[in-house]
Amino acid sequence: xxxxxxxLLMLAFFAxxxxxxxxxxxxxxxxxxxxxxxxxxxxxxxxxxxxLGKNKVSCDMCHPNAANTHPETYPKFQKQLGKVVGLRxxxxxxxxxxxxxxxxxxxxxxxxxxEAYITWERxxxxxxxxxx
Ligand code: HEC
Numbered sequence: 001x002x003x004x005x006x007x008l009l010m011l012a013f014f015a016x017x018x019x020x021x022x023x024x025x026x027x028x029x030x031x032x033x034x035x036x037x038x039x040x041x042x043x044x045x046x047x048x049x050x051x052l053g054k055n056k057v058s059c060d061m062c063h064p065n066a067a068n069t070h071p072e073t074y075p076k077f078q079k080q081l082g083k084v085v086g087l088r089x090x091x092x093x094x095x096x097x098x099x100x101x102x103x104x105x106x107x108x109x110x111x112x113x114x115e116a117y118i119t120w121e122r123x124x125x126x127x128x129x130x131x132x
Pocket of ligand 1: 047069
């Protein structure tokens with residue numbers, strides 16, 4: 001009896017999961033992708049603008065098209081920070097050091113946008129967390 005009950009629960013779970021997974025349409029996907037790409041574009045603009053720091057330097061001067069940012073290797077140990085950090089911590093490190101600016105709050109939409117742009121530029125590259 002107990003076993004049947006467990007089976008019923010499992011069936012309900014999977015059926016429920018499927019129903020949930022089906023709860024979006026092609027229009028939803030299009031809308032969400034457009035929302036994402038808008039943030040990527042904001043990130044791209046920031047990456048090429050001198051507004052993040054105080055010395056008129058922009059990210060693209062050292063990382064053209066987000067080169068050598070290796071988002072796929074995060075989280076990883078970064079010797080500049082002496083611990084395991086996320087991509088956003090390294091973005092802030094560059095804002096504070098090469099750009100001589102103030103670090104962005106971790107929930108700042110500009111930080112999310114920079115992450116979105118940098119990661120989008122590396123789409124398709126296999127994840128390699130911790131890699132050097
Ligand atoms: C003056 C040159 C310079 C500028 C400008 C610069 N960076 Fe960097 N960036 C570096 C150096 C040097 C490193 C350290 C490389 C290392 O040791 O991993 C680095 C590392 C990074 C990394 C980590 C790379 C990795 O392989 O783990 C990211 C992400 C990054 N920068 C993003 C940015 C962003 C975003 C900006 C603009 C806010 C920016 N950088 C501006 C020089 C620069």
